[in-house]
Structure formats: C-alpha cells, structure tokens
Amino acid sequence: MTLVDIDEGELGRALITAPEVGRVVLTGSTETAALFRGWKPELRLLAETSGKNSIIVTPSADLDLAVSDIVKSAFGNAGQKCSAASLAILVGSVATSERFRRQLADAVTSLAVGQPTDPAVQMGPLVEPPGDKLTAGLTRLGPGESWLVEPRRLDDDGRLWSPGVRDGVVAGSAFHRIEYFGPVLGLMSAATLEEAVALQNAVEYGLTAGIHSLDAGEVAQWLDTVQAGNLYVNRPITGAIVRRQPFGGWKASSVGPGYKAGGPNALLAHGSWRPVPAAASGDLRLDGLEARVASVIEASQPALGYEEFDLVRRGALSDAAAWAAEFATARDVSGLEVERNVFRYRPADVVVRLAEGASMAELVRVVAAGVLARASIRISSSVPLPAGLLPLVQATDLGGAPLLSITGIDVEPDAAFASRVVANHPDRIRLVSADPEAGDALARATGGSPDVAIWADPVTAAGRIELLPFLLEQAVSITAHRFGAIDPRSRRSSSEQRGPAHGRAPRSNRSRFRHPIAPARRASDGTVSIGCPGGARVESGAWPGAHRRATSTSRNSRSAPRRSGPSGCPRSCTRCRSRRSRWASCAAPRRCCG
Numbered sequence: 031m032t033l034v035d036i037d038e039g040e041l042g043r044a045l046i047t048a049p050e051v052g053r054v055v056l057t058g059s060t061e062t063a064a065l066f067r068g069w070k071p072e073l074r075l076l077a078e079t080s081g082k083n084s085i086i087v088t089p090s091a092d093l094d095l096a097v098s099d100i101v102k103s104a105f106g107n108a109g110q111k112c113s114a115a116s117l118a119i120l121v122g123s124v125a126t127s128e129r130f131r132r133q134l135a136d137a138v139t140s141l142a143v144g145q146p147t148d149p150a151v152q153m154g155p156l157v158e159p160p161g162d163k164l165t166a167g168l169t170r171l172g173p174g175e176s177w178l179v180e181p182r183r184l185d186d187d188g189r190l191w192s193p194g195v196r197d198g199v200v201a202g203s204a205f206h207r208i209e210y211f212g213p214v215l216g217l218m219s220a221a222t223l224e225e226a227v228a229l230q231n232a233v234e235y236g237l238t239a240g241i242h243s244l245d246a247g248e249v250a251q252w253l254d255t256v257q258a259g260n261l262y263v264n265r266p267i268t269g270a271i272v273r274r275q276p277f278g279g280w281k282a283s284s285v286g287p288g289y290k291a292g293g294p295n296a297l298l299a300h301g302s303w304r305p306v307p308a309a310a311s312g313d314l315r316l317d318g319l320e321a322r323v324a325s326v327i328e329a330s331q332p333a334l335g336y337e338e339f340d341l342v343r344r345g346a347l348s349d350a351a352a353w354a355a356e357f358a359t360a361r362d363v364s365g366l367e368v369e370r371n372v373f374r375y376r377p378a379d380v381v382v383r384l385a386e387g388a389s390m391a392e393l394v395r396v397v398a399a400g401v402l403a404r405a406s407i408r409i410s411s412s413v414p415l416p417a418g419l420l421p422l423v424q425a426t427d428l429g430g431a432p433l434l435s436i437t438g439i440d441v442e443p444d445a446a447f448a449s450r451v452v453a454n455h456p457d458r459i460r461l462v463s464a465d466p467e468a469g470d471a472l473a474r475a476t477g478g479s480p481d482v483a484i485w486a487d488p489v490t491a492a493g494r495i496e497l498l499p500f501l502l503e504q505a506v507s508i509t510a511h512r513f514g515a516i517d518p519r520s521r522r523s524s525s526e527q528r529g530p531a532h533g534r535a536p537r538s539n540r541s542r543f544r545h546p547i548a549p550a551r552r553a554s555d556g557t558v559s560i561g562c563p564g565g566a567r568v569e570s571g572a573w574p575g576a577h578r579r580a581t582s583t584s585r586n587s588r589s590a591p592r593r594s595g596p597s598g599c600p601r602s603c604t605r606c607r608s609r610r611s612r613w614a615s616c617a618a619p620r621r622c623c624g
C-alpha cells in the first residue's frame with residue numbers, strides 16, 4: 031500500500047481514470063461518485079456516499095433519552111459525519127410537545143462550541159468554511175419553517191458555528207431531501223408511525239436511520255419497513271464499529287455492489303470470479319432444494335442439455351448450502367448483553383439479463399439464486415425462455431401469494447435492453463453474457479450512472495458469490511438495557527437464529543413455499559424478532575428499482591404482467607400523476623417524472 035497525497039484537480043483525475051487502476055474506493059459525496067463515473071463510465075467504483083438521515087420519535091419513547099441521542103447524532107463532529115442525524119421526525123403527541131421542544135432547545139444551546147484545544151468544548155469547527163449549500167442550510171429557512179435554535183457564526187473565517195434547529199420542515203422541501211453536512215437539524219411532524227417511516231424513506235439516500243420507541247410492536251413495524259443500511263433503535267445513529275455494526279448504505283448512499291465496510295462480504299468486492307470446469311455429477315435429483323427453486327429448474331429442463339442441467343443443479347445446491355451457512359440467518363457476532371447488533375440480508379430488486387449469444391443454462395442458474403433469495407426479479411432475455419417457466423411466473427402458492435418473485439419477462443435484443451436501462455436506471459443488473467466487455471459497454475451506455483450497479487462477471491456455480499447481487503445488507507443495532515438493567519423487550523428471540531440449519535429447512539413439500547424466517551415481528555412475550563429475507567414482495571409494473579415508468583417492449587405478453595404503470599404507493603406523483611413503485615414517498619409525494 032502506498033499513500034499518495036495529490037491535488038484533486040488534473041492529477042486526481044489522471045489517477046482515478048488511469049488504465050492501471052482496477053478499482054477505486056471512495057468515501058465521499060454522491061456528487062463526487064458521479065463526477066468520477068462521468069470521467070470514466072465503466073470505472074469499478076466502490077463508494078460509500080452521502081446520507082439524509084433521520085430519527086423517528088414516537089409517543090412511547092423515553093423522551094429524555096431521545097433528546098440526548100438526537101443531539102449526539104446531529105451535532106457530534108459538528109454534524110460533519112455521513113451518519114449524522116439531519117432530521118428528527120416527531121410522531122403524534124411528540125410533534126406538539128412543548129416539553130420535547132424546550133428540552134431539545136436547552137440541550138442544543140447548552141453545547142459548548144469552540145476550538146478542540148479547549149477540553150471543555152463539545153462541538154468544534156467545520157473542516158472548512160461552508161460552501162453555498164451549507165451556508166443555505168445554516169441561514170435560510172424554507173416555506174413554513176422557523177428557527178427553534180438559530181445557528182450563529184462565531185468566528186471570522188466562518189468555520190465556527192453554533193448548532194441550529196429548524197422547526198416545521200415540510201415533506202418534499204429542500205431540507206427534507208438535501209444533505210447539508212453541518213451542524214443543523216430539522217424537525218418534521220407525522221400523524222402516525224407509518225407516515226413517519228414514509229417521510230424517512232422518501233429521501234433518495236438510505237444510509238443510517240433511527241427510532242426511539244419503547245413499544246416492541248412499533249420497533250418491529252419499523253424494522254420491517256425502513257429503507258436504510260444501518261438501523262439504530264433507542265441509541266445514537268452515529269459511531270458504527272467495524273464488525274459490530276458493518277457500515278454502508280442503500281439507495282443513493284452507496285455506489286457499486288454495496289457490500290458493507292467491516293462486513294462479511296467487504297473483501298469480495300475487491301476480487302473477481304471465473305468458473306472452473308467440474309466433472310458432471312451423474313445425479314439428476316433436486317433433493318434438498320426449496321420447492322420454488324426446484325420448480326424453476328424442472329420447468330427449464332427441456333431447454334437444457336445434460337451438462338447444462340448439471341451446472342444449474344450444482345449451482346442451486348451450492349446456493350442452498352451458502353444460504354444455510356451465511357445468508358438465511360440474522361447474526362449477532364458480537365454477542366453483547368447490553369446491545370444487540372444483528373447483521374442480516376434483505377431481498378433486493380434486480381434485473382437479470384440474458385445477452386445475445388449467452389447461455390440459457392447460466393440464466394436459469396442465476397434466476398434460481400434470485401428465487402431462493404426472494405429477490406424481486408425482472409428477466410430480460412434475448413431469446414424466448416423455456417415455455418414451462420411462463421406459467422410459473424403467474425402461479426400462486428396455497429395462500430394466493432405469487433409463487434416466485436419474478437415480476438415479469440421481456441424478450442428483447444441487446445440494443446433495446448440497453449435503451450431501457452438508460453431510460454429506467456434499474457438499481458441492480460445481473461448480466462449474463464459471453465462477452466467479457468459487455469458489462470463495461472452497458473455501464474458506458476448509462477453514462478456511468480451511479481444509480482445502476484452491474485454484476486457482469488462470468489456465472490459460477492458458487493452460491494456464496496451468485497446470491498450476492500440479490501441481497502441487500504443491513505446492520506441493526508438495538509439498545510438492550512434501561513439504565514444498565516437488561517431490557518426484556520429487546521431480548522434476543524429464538525427466531526432470529528432460526529434457519530435451514532436449525533431443522534426448518536425449506537425442503538420441497540415441507541415448507542410449501544413459505545420462507546423459514548419471518549420478517550420482524552412482535553411476539554406474545556413482547557420481544558422483537560428480526561427476520562432475514564422475508565415474505566414475497568412482488569410488484570408488477572415497472573422494472574424492479576426503476577425510478578421511472580418502464581416502457582413496454584415485451585413480446586411475451588402472455589407471461590409478462592400488465593405494465594399499465596407501477597403500483598405500490600397509494601399517492602400519486604404531483605406532476606405526472608403516475609404512482610411510484612418503490613422508495614415511495616407516500617406521505618410526501620415527490621416528482622417522479624422530472
């Protein structure tokens with residue numbers, strides 16, 4: 031390792047775009063990630079980027095603790111931390127509580143601000159004088175806002191500011207959406223927890239998120255619905271520790287594969303993979319596979335030769351082993367008594383593409399992995415898929431839920447696919463192609479969009495590798511004590527640890543398509559269970575992850591769900607009237623057409 035301290039100008043650009051540089055690791059703003067990709071669209075960029083992080087406070091919270099944790103989260107490091115709280119979302123009676131506001135204002139104005147050479151100082155200066163954006167955040171109110179505590183400039187060069195709190199931040203406003211990266215906090219109001227989560231999720235980022243509530247049911251509801259990489263319950267939302275709370279965000283808070291720093295997959299982002307030939311096994315049985323996965327393979331069998339079938343089968347068996355060993359179980363490797371720190375996986379939205387000239391067997395192998403992960407999958411294929419797959423896509427289980435989480439199939443040439451990627455910017459693409467340059471070409475077609483993560487390595491039989499594109503990583507940290515005494519409400523529940531390895535393996539006829547681990551829920555004893563990739567979430571309509579309405583190019587009209595417009599959000603876009611399918615800003619309608 032060599033440390034080179036160079037200018038950000040021409041030298042920086044030359045280093046980042048140099049052909050000898052295989053990957054760039056960035057911790058910085060989303061804008062900087064876009065700048066780097068603008069220079070070199072195919073740049074392999076592993077970036078941890080910006081956040082617009084908030085803490086929800088419900089009426090069942092310990093308000094004293096909530097105020098203390100909000101102040102620590104918002105003003106530690108003068109708010110110049112990617113994980114810092116920028117918003118507090120006050121639910122129900124907290125939103126109108128004079129006591130809460132008085133206490134918050136008191137705590138903020140009591141902070142000792144000054145140079146860090148003074149040991150009494152609690153909040154130091156900014157790293158540099160604020161630019162236009164932060165100046166606006168510190169000085170200009172938006173419509174409906176007022177200062178609960180107005181920030182003041184305390185020195186001549188503009189680096190030292192007292193902390194500020196703006197009240198009345200409204201949904202969709204600049205302060206709701208934009209990261210200012212400085213010592214200023216905004217207060218928002220919500221009638222219900224559901225509305226508060228919608229406000230929390232309505233931003234384009236998904237780095238850290240917090241809740242203060244002593245109601246285990248509320249915490250369970252929040253854990254199931256909040257969209258961020260690092261979740262914090264009844265504690266500050268900054269200060270992640272490597273391994274204990276592996277760090278990294280969702281949505282625009284990360285660029286690239288999104289494996290968390292300090293997590294079990296961090297090193298995998300720095301490698302690449304190729305399949306090695308293996309002898310065919312001589313065994314055709316699909317025993318031990320989940321019924322949904324086995325049904326995909328069986329339905330595809332007529333289109334596969336013996337060796338191709340064997341590849342798919344071996345891959346699916348490897349997936350099952352990797353699932354049991356790594357992905358199915360939410361884990362707390364730190365095992366602290368006073369804080370639960372659970373690392374878990376959640377299903378992602380992925381477009382799987384079979385490029386012209388690529389292997390159908392490899393597509394089936396990849397789709398089998400995605401189905402196991404219960405990812406929301408949209409398939410785009412250059413050739414028609416095996417006929418047996420099409421009815422499966424529309425099939426339901428005994429409870430009437432979709433059997434597979436495949437939201438649609440499009441048959442289209444490479445050029446049409448590339449055009450749709452450019453138009454729709456899906457979050458994740460698993461590209462199956464015989465051309466080793468195809469991933470770079472697709473990245474160039476998007477102009478290097480940081481919104482799109484492309485997995486284009488050759489398809490392997492290894493489940494530990496092939497399941498990754500279909501899963502999001504999440505770290506959950508829950509304070510498990512009250513004033514030093516262990517809090518039974520946050521006790522570890524047995525279902526957290528349960529998985530295929532614990533006797534509930536999802537074997538064909540036994541699980542009947544039911545996932546072995548349920549999403550977070552409150553048990554009768556008041557404990558909160560935290561699940562792994564949970565029940566099927568099938569959205570018909572837009573491409574998974576597509577932020578805009580998908581254009582229909584499917585020639586497979588019998589199998590593809592109707593694409594009359596995304597559904598899922600009860601509110602419509604204020605401009606184009608269409609409904610957003612995900613990251614939906616239900617309480618805060620956002621423009622999705624601009």
Ligand SMILES: NC(=O)c1ccc[n+]([C@@H]2O[C@H](COP(=O)([O-])OP(=O)(O)OC[C@H]3O[C@@H](n4cnc5c(N)ncnc54)[C@H](O)[C@@H]3O)[C@@H](O)[C@H]2O)c1
Pocket residue numbers: 037038039042043056057058059060061062063078079080081111112113209211237278279283
């Ligand atoms: N997600 C995370 O883990 C994380 C952690 C810390 C900060 N951040 C984010 O970073 C931002 C603030 O930090 P910052 O001011 O250091 O971010 P920045 O994006 O301005 O800079 C990040 C890095 O990129 C380099 N850089 C920027 N422009 C460059 C250029 N033209 N050529 C070469 N190098 C260039 C900088 O020197 C710095 O090392 C915030 O958005 C914050 O949320 C994210």
Ligand SMILES: N[C@@H](CCC=O)C(=O)O
Pocket residue numbers: 111112113114267268269270271277
């Ligand atoms: N580990 C830090 C975030 C990393 C970037 O600043 C935290 O959790 O506050």
